[in-house]
Amino acid sequence: MTLPTAKNIELLGLDALTPYDRNARLHTEKQIKQIAKSIAAFGFNNPILIDSDQGIIAGHGRLEAAKFLGLETVPVIRLDHLSDKERRAYILADNRLAELSQWDEKTLAAEVEALQVADLDLDAVGWTEDELQALTASLDEAEALEDEPVSLASDESNSETKSFRFEFDISDHAELAEMLDNLRRRYKLDSDAETFEHLVRGAHG
Structure with missing residues (x-):
């Protein structure tokens, strides 16, 4: 299968680029300065993506960082194989997909x-x-x-049954699921059952 691939990197002046007026991704001043520091330290290694009319598809933060650094030109890659619908979808995908990694x-x-x-x-x-x-x-x-060390062995000379009660507000089920997921990944557990056991052991200790 052959897929459309952008091949050429061009240099364009900052004023030649048009930001997308419906860009849903916001860049704070702090982040723009961090992007600028990265560009200054490592170079402009991630070109701005543009359409055939030189509208920005991805790289609004990099454009603002270039302005902050006082650059006259920036590297761009032209994605002229995208339809208008594909371009709008890719703008969202480019921002969203990176957020899904861990x-x-x-x-x-x-x-x-x-x-x-x-x-x-x-x-x-x-x-x-x-x-x-x-x-x-x-x-x-x-x-x-x-x-x-965790010991589950009981002391026969002082046997005592302990019970633990965990209460969760059902309206916070998403927060609970996120908490369990974070604990499961942090302690490399295999299931919610093991995660609850880990919580019980912590309370027992």
């Missing part, structure tokens, strides 16, 4: 630590110092819980 937090923390040792400005990577500290603290807490 981080491997242990690998991320290891990479961040290596970059910190190399004295790289992590603002150019997109994380603030507070966010990195929160990530490290979360992983340290998870590792401490994993290393803590």
